[in-house]
Amino acid sequence: MAGDYKFDTLGLHAGQSPDERFGSRAVPIHQTTSYVFEDSEHAAALFNMEIGGHIYSRLSNPTVAVLEQRLAALEGGVAAVAVASGMSALFLTVLALCSAGDHIVSSSQMYGANINLFEHTLSRYGVETTFAKPNDPDGFAAAIRPNTKMIFGEVIGNPGLDIVDVPKIAAIAEQAGVPLVLDATFNTPWLFKPLDHGANIVIHSLTKWIGGHGVAMGGAIIDGGNFDWGQNDRFPTLTSPHYAFQQVNLWEEFGPLAFTMRVRSEGMYNVGPCLSPTNAFHLLQGLETLGLRMERHMSNTQKMLAFLSAHEQIGWVRHPSLDDHPDHDVAKRLMPKGAGSIIACGVKGGREVGRAFIESVELASHLANVGDAKTLVIHPGSTTHSHLTPQAMQNAGLTDDMIRISVGLEDFDDLAADFDRALKIAGKSVGGSK
Amino acid sequence: MKIDVNGAEVFVSTGGRPFDPDGTVLLLIHGSGQTHLTWLLQGRFLANRGWQVLMPDLPAHGLSVGEPLTSIPDMAAWCAQLLKQTGVKRAHVVGHSQGGLVGLELASSQPEVVASLTLVATALSIPVNPALLELAQSREEKAIAAMTDWGHGREGHFHDATMPGLDQMNFTSHVMASNETGALFADLSACASYDGGEDAARSVVCPCLCILAENDRMTPARQGRKMAATLTDAREFVISGAGHMLTVEKPYEVLKGLRGFLPHPA
Ligand SMILES: Cc1ncc(COP(=O)(O)O)c(C=O)c1O
Numbered sequence: 001m002a003g004d005y006k007f008d009t010l011g012l013h014a015g016q017s018p019d020e021r022f023g024s025r026a027v028p029i030h031q032t033t034s035y036v037f038e039d040s041e042h043a044a045a046l047f048n049m050e051i052g053g054h055i056y057s058r059l060s061n062p063t064v065a066v067l068e069q070r071l072a073a074l075e076g077g078v079a080a081v082a083v084a085s086g087m088s089a090l091f092l093t094v095l096a097l098c099s100a101g102d103h104i105v106s107s108s109q110m111y112g113a114n115i116n117l118f119e120h121t122l123s124r125y126g127v128e129t130t131f132a133k134p135n136d137p138d139g140f141a142a143a144i145r146p147n148t149k150m151i152f153g154e155v156i157g158n159p160g161l162d163i164v165d166v167p168k169i170a171a172i173a174e175q176a177g178v179p180l181v182l183d184a185t186f187n188t189p190w191l192f193k194p195l196d197h198g199a200n201i202v203i204h205s206l207t208k209w210i211g212g213h214g215v216a217m218g219g220a221i222i223d224g225g226n227f228d229w230g231q232n233d234r235f236p237t238l239t240s241p242h243y244a245f246q247q248v249n250l251w252e253e254f255g256p257l258a259f260t261m262r263v264r265s266e267g268m269y270n271v272g273p274c275l276s277p278t279n280a281f282h283l284l285q286g287l288e289t290l291g292l293r294m295e296r297h298m299s300n301t302q303k304m305l306a307f308l309s310a311h312e313q314i315g316w317v318r319h320p321s322l323d324d325h326p327d328h329d330v331a332k333r334l335m336p337k338g339a340g341s342i343i344a345c346g347v348k349g350g351r352e353v354g355r356a357f358i359e360s361v362e363l364a365s366h367l368a369n370v371g372d373a374k375t376l377v378i379h380p381g382s383t384t385h386s387h388l389t390p391q392a393m394q395n396a397g398l399t400d401d402m403i404r405i406s407v408g409l410e411d412f413d414d415l416a417a418d419f420d421r422a423l424k425i426a427g428k429s430v431g432g433s434k
Numbered sequence: 435m436k437i438d439v440n441g442a443e444v445f446v447s448t449g450g451r452p453f454d455p456d457g458t459v460l461l462l463i464h465g466s467g468q469t470h471l472t473w474l475l476q477g478r479f480l481a482n483r484g485w486q487v488l489m490p491d492l493p494a495h496g497l498s499v500g501e502p503l504t505s506i507p508d509m510a511a512w513c514a515q516l517l518k519q520t521g522v523k524r525a526h527v528v529g530h531s532q533g534g535l536v537g538l539e540l541a542s543s544q545p546e547v548v549a550s551l552t553l554v555a556t557a558l559s560i561p562v563n564p565a566l567l568e569l570a571q572s573r574e575e576k577a578i579a580a581m582t583d584w585g586h587g588r589e590g591h592f593h594d595a596t597m598p599g600l601d602q603m604n605f606t607s608h609v610m611a612s613n614e615t616g617a618l619f620a621d622l623s624a625c626a627s628y629d630g631g632e633d634a635a636r637s638v639v640c641p642c643l644c645i646l647a648e649n650d651r652m653t654p655a656r657q658g659r660k661m662a663a664t665l666t667d668a669r670e671f672v673i674s675g676a677g678h679m680l681t682v683e684k685p686y687e688v689l690k691g692l693r694g695f696l697p698h699p700a
Pocket of ligand 1: 085086087088111114154158183185186204205206207217218219370
């Protein structure tokens with residue numbers, strides 16, 4: 001990487017030039033569907049992606065582009081495409097690489113919808129997935145086939161918090177000539193930049209820490225530009241004639257941008273999960289303070305871990321920063337600033353006490369999201385991961401008593417008081433009904 | 435297309451269009467440590483507007499194999515050979531940076547094949563900082579980082595781009611990193627040791643255009659003006675706010691400059 005502004009500076013400035021006409025300092029919301037062409041030649045050149053510019057907001061939009069460029073800068077990618085949600089980011093990535101008959105190797109410990117997309121949706125279209133444990137590099141290696149088009153995992157798995165040993169898996173992927181795609185939602189580029197450690201494509205649910213305010217859905221695909229798509233015939237979507245631009249070979253004409261061009265010219269064009277300009281604006285507002293927020297998320301997480309570990313009504317606490325986490329060493333090596341602000345724990349007394357706890361907290365919010373500035377709690381088994389079969393639940397490391405905490409930015413004393421009170425109420429309520 | 439030039443298979447982009455050597459041919463030559471992707475936002479546009487475009491990756495660059503060429507005259511001879519092998523009798527030549535030196539050399543040594551010469555961010559000589567040369571040999575990735583840093587102007591450093599979602603600085607450094615190890619050092623050495631620019635410029639007879647970047651830190655615009663003054667028939671086209679990597683940074687302006695100068699393709 002070139003001599004560049006540092007993380008917090010990029011978070012505030014990257015991707016934007018103050019507009020020339022009005023000098024607006026904030027990123028303007030370009031709430032428009034379409035853009036006036038200079039003339040017919042300009043229009044044709046834009047449609048054929050011969051020059052840069054905007055045509056129609058399903059394909060690109062100036063406000064969304066600032067967000068894309070800022071994310072590319074923060075992750076160290078050659079380009080990014082922002083989309084409507086984290087799920088559409090994953091889907092468009094698969095769409096750009098895989099066709100019927102192709103194969104994916106994926107981590108087994110992930111967000112329920114990520115698993116379901118592979119297991120139940122893509123399988124209907126002839127794309128098969130083999131799952132491997134995130135902390136078992138040999139398992140990944142053994143699962144790779146000649147028709148494998150990507151290796152996928154969540155850097156920090158939701159909600160079990162298993163860690164993918166990125167450099168190890170990246171070496172396996174490179175050896176096999178397969179790109180490593182990682183969901184970096186839980187780590188954010190502030191904790192860990194996968195592209196610096198050998199990953200090739202990063203996807204995000206921007207809905208979470210990047211936004212941080214819980215007001216806007218969004219996703220992004222960041223292209224590392226560091227994969228040789230032309231090394232063999234494995235990636236025909238990028239190296240054989242593309243129907244969209246007069247049979248152009250994307251790898252030859254766009255080089256490190258080939259994958260991004262496929263995503264934009266097919267994923268956005270033919271599927272179209274575009275991010276609204278207003279949501280992009282909100283996500284940019286969040287991104288401006290990502291560094292500051294992450295510092296506080298991580299210090300509050302440390303305090304919460306100490307609090308929970310010492311609390312008599314907590315049966316177990318799981319977080320990669322704790323010595324007894326199976327991936328503790330990997331986490332320390334890859335993420336010295338901490339392994340995210342999600343904590344899994346079990347309340348003594350099992351599922352019913354856990355339920356009572358979640359219903360008794362007042363400051364923490366019971367809802368289906370993570371990465372908000374506000375502290376959140378949920379029981380994954382009956383909500384976010386409830387669409388998984390009992391076997392898949394077990395495979396995903398989910399126990400029935402697990403509670404997931406997304407540690408927010410509140411004054412920690414207030415959080416501790418809220419949790420302590422709710423734990424006591426929960427203990428009593430279930431104890432009393434016995 | 436892939437063709438054999440002097441025994442090595444090289445890649446020459448035709449902008450994704452079939453190539454006709456009898457049309458109005460444009461030969462676009464990339465600079466030190468770059469590839470044909472220098473012309474990402476000009477090449478396909480021109481190819482789709484009737485020009486017959488040849489954008490080679492020099493040996494050991496981009497998708498071309500082979501040993502890197504080590505002098506500007508060798509590169510010019512290589513380009514002449516490329517034209518010969520593709521059946522081109524006369525071409526409008528466009529060169530960026532080191533590619534401009536190659537263009538000067540080609541136009542002075544083989545005037546019959548060069549219909550016009552466009553020199554983009556070029557000067558009569560491109561002295562190379564010895565520290566950079568040393569880095570290119572010992573720690574290439576550092577040299578790439580330094581060149582990417584110096585090569586981009588304000589918009590590059592603010593990660594803004596006309597192509598939505600593009601990060602120019604990271605794009606440039608990845609393009610450079612895609613070359614064979616040693617290619618950058620060979621290029622920079624060739625630039626450093628080339629002192630024929632002034633003589634070449636004096637002997638060029640074809641019409642010339644100098645596209646200069648106002649904020650160019652690698653081949654400063656004032657050096658470009660000196661070059662324009664040395665050439666017999668040269669126009670200047672200065673792009674404000676641009677750094678050395680102006681083809682990606684100010685792509686549309688570069689196209690405007692080119693189209694204001696080049697003849698309409700037949
Ligand atoms: C790790 C992870 N990836 C992807 C997603 C999907 O993101 P979104 O809800 O923005 O579609 C989620 C969230 O819900 C998630 O936790």
